[in-house]
Amino acid sequence: MGSTSAENDSKGVGRRDxxxxxxxxxxxxxxxxxxxxxxxxxxxxxxxxxxxGKKSAENPLAVNESAKMEFVLFDGGFGKxxxxxxxxxxxxxxxxxxxxxxxxxxxxSTLQPRFNGGNPPDLVxxxxxxxxxxxxxVGKKQLTDLxxxxxxxxxxxxxxxxxxxxxxxxxxxxxxxxxxVWILYYAYTVYxxxxxxxxxxxxxxxxxxxxxxxxxxxxxxKKKGMAGWTYAGKYPYYIPFSMSPMIAKVGGxxxxxAIDNLEPNAWKHPAVKTVFEAWYELYKKGYVLKxxxxxxxxxxxxxxxxxxxxxxPNGSWVENESAKVIxxxxxxxxxxxxxIDENDKMPFGxxxxxxxxxxxxxxxxxNGAGGMExxxxxxxxxSSKNFTSKVKSLSAYNGGTDGIELTPGLKxxxxxxxxxxxxxxxxxxxxxxxxxxxxxxxxxxxxEMMAGRLTPAxxxxxxxxxxxxxxxxxxxKHYKHQ
Amino acid sequence: xxxxxxxxxxxxxxxxxxxxxLFVVWPFIQSIYYSFTDWTGLSPEFEMVGFDxxxxxxxxxxxxxxxxxxxxxxxxxxxxxxxxALFFSxxxxxxxxxxxxxxxxxxxxxxxxxxxxxxFPQVLSIAIVALLFQFAYNxxxxxxxxxxxxxxxxxxxxxxxxxxxxxxxxxMAVLVWSTVGFFVVLFSAGMASIPGxxxxxxxxxxxxxxxxxxxxxxxxLWDTVQSGWVYMGILALGAESFAVVQIMxxxxxxxxxxxxxxxLYVYQKAFRDGQAAYATTIGVALLLVTxxxxxxxxxxxxxERLEY
Numbered sequence: 001m002g003s004t005s006a007e008n009d010s011k012g013v014g015r016r017d018x019x020x021x022x023x024x025x026x027x028x029x030x031x032x033x034x035x036x037x038x039x040x041x042x043x044x045x046x047x048x049x050x051x052x053g054k055k056s057a058e059n060p061l062a063v064n065e066s067a068k069m070e071f072v073l074f075d076g077g078f079g080k081x082x083x084x085x086x087x088x089x090x091x092x093x094x095x096x097x098x099x100x101x102x103x104x105x106x107x108x109s110t111l112q113p114r115f116n117g118g119n120p121p122d123l124v125x126x127x128x129x130x131x132x133x134x135x136x137x138v139g140k141k142q143l144t145d146l147x148x149x150x151x152x153x154x155x156x157x158x159x160x161x162x163x164x165x166x167x168x169x170x171x172x173x174x175x176x177x178x179x180x181v182w183i184l185y186y187a188y189t190v191y192x193x194x195x196x197x198x199x200x201x202x203x204x205x206x207x208x209x210x211x212x213x214x215x216x217x218x219x220x221x222k223k224k225g226m227a228g229w230t231y232a233g234k235y236p237y238y239i240p241f242s243m244s245p246m247i248a249k250v251g252g253x254x255x256x257x258a259i260d261n262l263e264p265n266a267w268k269h270p271a272v273k274t275v276f277e278a279w280y281e282l283y284k285k286g287y288v289l290k291x292x293x294x295x296x297x298x299x300x301x302x303x304x305x306x307x308x309x310x311x312x313p314n315g316s317w318v319e320n321e322s323a324k325v326i327x328x329x330x331x332x333x334x335x336x337x338x339x340i341d342e343n344d345k346m347p348f349g350x351x352x353x354x355x356x357x358x359x360x361x362x363x364x365x366x367n368g369a370g371g372m373e374x375x376x377x378x379x380x381x382x383s384s385k386n387f388t389s390k391v392k393s394l395s396a397y398n399g400g401t402d403g404i405e406l407t408p409g410l411k412x413x414x415x416x417x418x419x420x421x422x423x424x425x426x427x428x429x430x431x432x433x434x435x436x437x438x439x440x441x442x443x444x445x446x447x448e449m450m451a452g453r454l455t456p457a458x459x460x461x462x463x464x465x466x467x468x469x470x471x472x473x474x475x476x477k478h479y480k481h482q
Numbered sequence: 483x484x485x486x487x488x489x490x491x492x493x494x495x496x497x498x499x500x501x502x503x504l505f506v507v508w509p510f511i512q513s514i515y516y517s518f519t520d521w522t523g524l525s526p527e528f529e530m531v532g533f534d535x536x537x538x539x540x541x542x543x544x545x546x547x548x549x550x551x552x553x554x555x556x557x558x559x560x561x562x563x564x565x566x567a568l569f570f571s572x573x574x575x576x577x578x579x580x581x582x583x584x585x586x587x588x589x590x591x592x593x594x595x596x597x598x599x600x601x602f603p604q605v606l607s608i609a610i611v612a613l614l615f616q617f618a619y620n621x622x623x624x625x626x627x628x629x630x631x632x633x634x635x636x637x638x639x640x641x642x643x644x645x646x647x648x649x650x651x652x653x654m655a656v657l658v659w660s661t662v663g664f665f666v667v668l669f670s671a672g673m674a675s676i677p678g679x680x681x682x683x684x685x686x687x688x689x690x691x692x693x694x695x696x697x698x699x700x701x702x703l704w705d706t707v708q709s710g711w712v713y714m715g716i717l718a719l720g721a722e723s724f725a726v727v728q729i730m731x732x733x734x735x736x737x738x739x740x741x742x743x744x745x746l747y748v749y750q751k752a753f754r755d756g757q758a759a760y761a762t763t764i765g766v767a768l769l770l771v772t773x774x775x776x777x778x779x780x781x782x783x784x785x786e787r788l789e790y
Contacts, residue, residue: 108753115524132524136756140525233644234731291621293737294644303622435755444738451644451737475538475757 047119050367058093060152061369061376066096069370070121072111074128075103077317078187078357078391083125085386086378090370093377097370108132115142120362123371125186127357134183134358134431135477138176144361145180149372155380162379167398169426173355176479184375185355186387188394190316190334190413191241192351197331199226199310208338209348211278218287221310228287230309232297236450237442239279240427242313245352246337247275248425252345257481260428262471267464274340276449276456283452293451298322305330315356319409320392333412336420349419354426355396432479433470440466510769513762523758535763544739544747545764549771551650552744555657555723556775560714563658564707567665570600572695574666575673576681587681597670600663608722611660612729619643619652619730643731646740653726653741657718665710672706673699701785708783715775719768720745744768 050067053059069090073083080103087101100121104110108130114120115132120142126132137143150163150171163171167188174183200207203221208214218228232238248256251271258266282288289309292300298321304312305325312318319332326332336351361371377383384397389404394413401414417424429437441463449459470476517535521528539545574593590596603611618625619642627639643649676699684694700707717723724745727735735742735750744764752761 112523112753116526118526130753133754133756136522136524140522140527142525233641234737289622291627291639291641291644294619294621294641299620299622308622439735439739443736447737448646451641453646475760 047364047366050370052369057153057158059373061148061373063094063369063373064097064367065094067367067370068098068100069123069367069374070100070365071102071123071371071374072107072121072125073101073103074107074125074131074357075105076128077321078387078393082383082387082390083378086374086383089377089380089383090374093373094370106130115362115364118364119366120364121371122361122365122367123374124360124362125357126183126360131358133434134360135176135434135479137360138182139477142363143182144363144365144368144372145182146174146184146361146372146375147179147181149184149375150181152372152376155376156382162376165379165398166396167355167394168424169353170355170396172482173426173428173431174358175482176477183358183360184396185358186375186378186396187317187356188353188396189356190351190353190394190416191314192245192334192336192416193242194304194312194314194318194332194334194409195310196307197333198329199307200333203310207333207335210338210342211340214338215281215285215287217310218282218285222287226307227289227309229282229311229313230289230292230295230300230304231313231450232295232300233291233293233447233451234296235438235442236293236447237430237438238297238313239442239446239450240313240429240437241315241352242337243275243279243446244427245350245425246278246339247271249337249339249344249346249348249350250274253425256425256427259467260432261480262433262467262478264468264471265464267460267467271345273456273460276459278340280449280456283450288450293447301325316393316409316413317356319407323392330408332407332409334409334416335412336416346423349416349421350423350425351416351420352427353417353420353424356393358431428479428481433476436466436470440470513765516759517763517766519759521759521762522756523752523761524756528759531759535760538760539763539767544742545744545767547739548735548742548744548747548764549767551742552719552723552768552771554650555654555718555743556715556771559654559657559718559723560711562654563662563714564665564710566658566662567669567710568695568700568703568707570596570662571666571669571673572691572699575670576694576699577691585678587678587685597666600666602663603660604663604667606660608660608725609729611656612726615652615656615659616643616730644737646736646738649731649736649740653723653730653736656726656730657722661714661717661722665714668710669703669706672703676702704783704785708779711779711783712776715779716772719772719775724749744771 050064052062053064053067055062059065071083071087073080083103084101087099091097091099105128107124107126107128111120111124112132115137126134150161152162154160154162154165156165170185170188171181173185174181176182195207200217203217203224205217205220208217221228244256251269251274255266255269255271258269289300289303295303301312301314301318301322302325303309305322305327316334319326336349339346339348359375361368361375365371378387379397381397381400384395384400385404387393387395388401388410392407392410394401394410406414429441445454445459445463445466448454449456454462471478518530518532519528520531520534574589574596576587576589578588578590578593606614621627621639621641621644624642626642630636630638640648642652680698680702681694684698689697723743727741727743727746728749731737731741735746745768748761748764748768751764752758
């Protein structure tokens with residue numbers, strides 16, 4: 001063989017030559033490849049849809065009896081057992097069908113490529129930290145309208161439509177703009193101030209109904225070495241769970257609607273200022289547990305369960321999530337936020353309650369009817385009861401709590417809903433404008449205010465700035481309360 | 483002998499070049515291409531939008547904040563890490579006094595132990611390190627504040643990761659802690675290859691440790707330091723800063739975006755907000771920053787090579 005040195009051109013392949021030519025080859029190959037790029041993510045492989053089955057009283061959605069059905073569940077605070085039980089019922093109704101059920105915490109990492117490739121599963125519980133953005137899914141027409149499901153007869157009573165068996169607000173929450181219902185929220189969450197009735201009793205205090213009473217309770221607690229409040233300092237967007245219904249109570253529900261609609265100066269309403277100042281007072285008077293701004297939700301819940309702080313703004317999942325740290329004699333309770341005084345626009349009891357665990361049927365699902373049928377099964381009274389007793393949460397099915405033993409938190413939640421009556425508010429910031437609500441308003445404003453680094457006036461100005469920015473941002477889809 | 487030359491070249495190079503093009507060049511081109519679309523990442527349909535994403539990026543405050551933090555990461559973290567590593571490895575290998583019967587050039591007492599102690603964090607995955615420190619920084623029950631209380635500084639109880647003025651430094655400190663050991667080992671290897679006679683000559687001339695370090699060790703180690711700098715900087719711009727920020731200042735990038743870095747922002751835009759195209763745009767910006775960083779370090783670090 002010839003030498004590999006460059007001088008020896010006449011024989012063999014010189015080293016420099018080799019490098020030069022390989023570089024040239026590389027340069028050619030790059031543009032050639034880019035021609036193929038045009039269809040890299042173009043979904044050429046949309047899956048084939050299952051043929052419709054025979055419509056009957058037992059099968060109102062005309063599910064193909066032998067078609068495969070795939071169901072992906074978010075494996076979070078509620079676990080997966082309740083869904084597995086519902087899958088068994090589906091399999092019983094359609095013995096020829098095979099059901100592929102899986103539960104994951106990684107909703108987005110597992111499903112984003114499948115949505116992108118046009119072969120998503122038939123039913124998805126799009127929840128958790130890796131929730132796919134609903135606004136984008138709706139905007140890009142990736143979801144099935146669930147109206148046929150809502151108009152189908154309910155599982156228990158053929159004379160009643162599914163939609164008539166749901167709790168207030170569930171159907172509206174699934175809508176984005178206009179009639180179609182894209183999402184069915186299966187859990188029903190009560191938000192508010194969570195506390196230990198036992199701790200409150202030990203202070204010889206009643207749950208406060210006005211802010212002065214609240215401050216008095218906090219002062220009492222402080223004397224006993226207990227902080228009045230703690231919250232998820234790293235995720236300050238838990239604060240609105242208590243703050244938003246308070247704003248509604250003080251200024252009326254229109255204030256919240258204006259905020260959700262991103263109307264100009266919505267945050268400058270006097271009610272917002274009053275409420276912010278009230279909360280800021282908690283910080284100024286030292287009623288917030290020391291170190292709270294550095295705690296995450298689990299740490300703050302643990303501190304609260306240990307009795308370091310009296311109140312915690314949270315949702316009804318806290319009972320299940322913190323089950324291990326809440327002492328047996330804690331006597332968990334939830335109440336609507338106190339208002340300011342008797343001049344408030346709404347009565348005491350005004351609370352935030354709304355759907356949780358959003359279920360969707362992808363538009364490109366092969367067996368969308370099967371996915372909807374599975375939801376219909378889950379919305380039966382029996383499945384709902386099963387859910388409530390297993391995971392300590394209410395479901396979207398209205399009722400279904402008779403005859404099962406309710407845990408303290410759940411019982412308090414039901415009582416709070418009864419007290420609220422029609423005064424249930426449902427701010428939509430957190431599902432319409434996720435980044436605005438969580439990062440900008442939550443972390444950058446409310447968190448900073450409660451850590452004492454912004455005054456209420458500065459906070460309002462900053463939030464209004466963020467809201468105006470979002471209203472102008474054409475890359476975000478905008479929604480309005482109907 | 484010329485016969486079949488090109489067949490040989492093609493046969494020899496086709497596979498590796500193809501793999502390189504497919505897995506290295508191709509993704510770059512793809513992301514640049516996507517940065518001109520409105521792709522969401524959640525649907526296969528998208529359209530070309532020209533430079534919309536780029537003009538949006540230039541107006542995006544969070545992008546600029548993240549960029550600034552990334553630049554800090556790329557400049558400060560390597561500076562501190564390499565500085566510490568140089569100091570440690572010098573002490574371990576050269577810094578000791580002559581002991582009776584021992585070699586002339588030796589490390590400080592117990593240097594074998596120090597070597598292991600420094601290297602230890604390297605065996606832990608960065609995710610575990612970040613989690614550990616997340617607990618340590620817990621202002622309520624974490625190790626750092628407990629220590630402060632323990633030594634009578636109960637009145638000084640910073641919020642650490644909860645304080646926008648401290649969070650970024652806390653995160654950087656963790657990164658330094660976890661990578662310094664690697665460079666101690668790397669530089670130790672470099673120092674081992676420096677001939678002992680040079681040190682002996684310096685000692686005979688009465689040079690102090692300080693002089694020895696700056697006149698002998700550092701110049702002879704310069705190549706290693708320079709590659710270490712580039713390596714560390716890219717690490718700090720990319721994977722490692724993502725891991726520590728994502729895990730420690732969970733979610734949104736610290737209070738008031740105080741720890742947000744470019745990689746994290748790319749991730750959030752692509753996998754949380756359903757704006758994959760915008761994410762690739764930031765990715766392109768990150769690519770430029772990384773290239774500029776590497777070029778700068780190579781340029782500034784150019785020195786005459788010392789032969790020994």
